[in-house]
Amino acid sequence: MAETLLEIRDLNVRYTTDGIIARAVNHVDLNIEAGEIFGLVGETGAGKTTIALASMGLLPRYTSQVEGSIKFKGREIAGANENVLRDIRGKNISMIFQDPMTSLNPVFPVGTQIGDVIKWHNKSLSKAEVETQVDEILKMVGIAPERKREYPHQFSGGMKQRVMIAIAIVCKPDLLIADEPTTALDVTIQAQVMMTMRNLQKQLGSSVLLITHDLGLVAMFCDKVSVLYGGEIVEHGALEDIFDNSRSHHPYTVGLFGSLPDLHSRASRLNPIAGLMPHPAELPAGCKFHPRCPERMEKCQTGEVGASSSGTHSIKCHLFA
Numbered sequence: 440m441a442e443t444l445l446e447i448r449d450l451n452v453r454y455t456t457d458g459i460i461a462r463a464v465n466h467v468d469l470n471i472e473a474g475e476i477f478g479l480v481g482e483t484g485a486g487k488t489t490i491a492l493a494s495m496g497l498l499p500r501y502t503s504q505v506e507g508s509i510k511f512k513g514r515e516i517a518g519a520n521e522n523v524l525r526d527i528r529g530k531n532i533s534m535i536f537q538d539p540m541t542s543l544n545p546v547f548p549v550g551t552q553i554g555d556v557i558k559w560h561n562k563s564l565s566k567a568e569v570e571t572q573v574d575e576i577l578k579m580v581g582i583a584p585e586r587k588r589e590y591p592h593q594f595s596g597g598m599k600q601r602v603m604i605a606i607a608i609v610c611k612p613d614l615l616i617a618d619e620p621t622t623a624l625d626v627t628i629q630a631q632v633m634m635t636m637r638n639l640q641k642q643l644g645s646s647v648l649l650i651t652h653d654l655g656l657v658a659m660f661c662d663k664v665s666v667l668y669g670g671e672i673v674e675h676g677a678l679e680d681i682f683d684n685s686r687s688h689h690p691y692t693v694g695l696f697g698s699l700p701d702l703h704s705r706a707s708r709l710n711p712i713a714g715l716m717p718h719p720a721e722l723p724a725g726c727k728f729h730p731r732c733p734e735r736m737e738k739c740q741t742g743e744v745g746a747s748s749s750g751t752h753s754i755k756c757h758l759f760a
C-alpha cells in the first residue's frame with residue numbers, strides 16, 4: 440500500500456462577506472498517495488482553489504470558516520497554529536499559483552528569489568552552497584543558470600512559470616499543489632511546463648495535486664481524478680474510470696467531456712453545458728447540478744444525494760443509486 444500523504448475528510452469551507460455566507464466547499468473527501476498525480480477538475484467557482492488554500496493553511500483567517508479534517512502524513516492542518524503550518528509549507532507541501540506574473544517579485548533577480556527560499560529552509564548553508572543549488576534547480580527546470588541575474592520582466596510567461604516551479608520544488612516537497620499552472624500560457628508552452636513538472640515528479644518522487652478546468656491536461660498527466668461541482672465532489676475515479684466512455688458518468692462530467700474538442704472529427708464539437716455554476720451563497724437544494732442537468736428527476740430537487748461506488752469509481756447522482 441502506498442503511503443497516504445494528504446487525507447481530507449468531510450471538509451466544509453464557508454466564506455462570510457458582509458453577512459453573506461458562501462458555502463464554497465461541501466463535504467469533500469480526498470486522498471492523495473505518495474508518488475501520484477491527482478487531478479481536481481471543475482469550472483471556475485467550483486471551489487478548487489479554496490481546497491488548495493485550506494490544504495496549505497492559507498485561507499483568510501477572519502472571513503473563512505473551516506470544518507472537517509485535513510491531515511498531512513497524519514498531522515492535522517485544519518486549525519493548526521502558524522508554527523506547524525510554516526513547518527509544513529515549502530518543506531512538505533508547496534504550491535504553484537495560477538498567475539506567475541503576480542507571484543514573482545519584480546524588483547529582485549530570479550536567482551535571488553530562488554536563493555531566498557533555499558536559505559529560509561537551510562539556514563546553515565554558505566553563500567556558495569546556495570548558489571550551487573540555485574544553478575542546479577534552474578537546470579532542472581530547463582533554464583540556463585547564467586540567467587539567474589535577470590529580472591522577471593526579462594523572462595517569457597512560460598519561463599516565469601518554470602521559475603515558479605523551481606521555487607516550489609527547491610525544497611523537494613512531498614506534495615506539489617499546482618493551481619491551474621498553465622492557464623495563462625499558450626498551448627505549446629503549456630505542454631512544456633507540464634512536461635517539466637512531470638519529469639520533476641518522476642525525479643523527486645513527489646505527488647502532485649493538479650488543479651485545472653482542462654480535462655485534456657488531466658487525461659495526459661493524472662492517475663486519479665475528482666470532479667468538483669458547487670464545492671462537492673460529484674465523481675471520482677482512477678483515470679481509466681473517468682475516461683472510459685463505456686462506463687456511467689455523472690451528467691456534469693458528461694457535460695465537461697462534451698465541451699472538449701473532438702480529436703477524431705474535424706468538425707468542432709464544442710457543447711458547453713448550458714447555464715452557470717451556482718454562486719456558493721445561493722446553492723440550490725438537492726443536487727447542486729440539478730438546475731443545469733439534462734437528466735434531472737423530481738427527487739433531484741430536494742434532499743441529499745448519496746454516492747454509489749463500484750471499485751475505484753464513485754458517482755454522486757440519483758441515476759446510479
Ligand SMILES: Nc1ncnc2c1ncn2[C@@H]1O[C@H](COP(=O)(O)OP(=O)(O)O)[C@@H](O)[C@H]1O
Pocket residue numbers: 454455456461463481482483484485486487488489490499502718719
Ligand atoms: N476570500 C473569499 N471571500 C469570499 N468568497 C470567496 C473567497 N474566495 C473565493 N470565494 C468564492 O468561493 C467560490 C469558490 O472559489 P474558488 O475556490 O476560487 O473556486 P475555483 O478555484 O474552482 O474557481 C467562488 O464563488 C468564489 O467567489
Ligand SMILES: [Mg+2]
Pocket residue numbers: 487488489618
Ligand atoms: Mg481557482
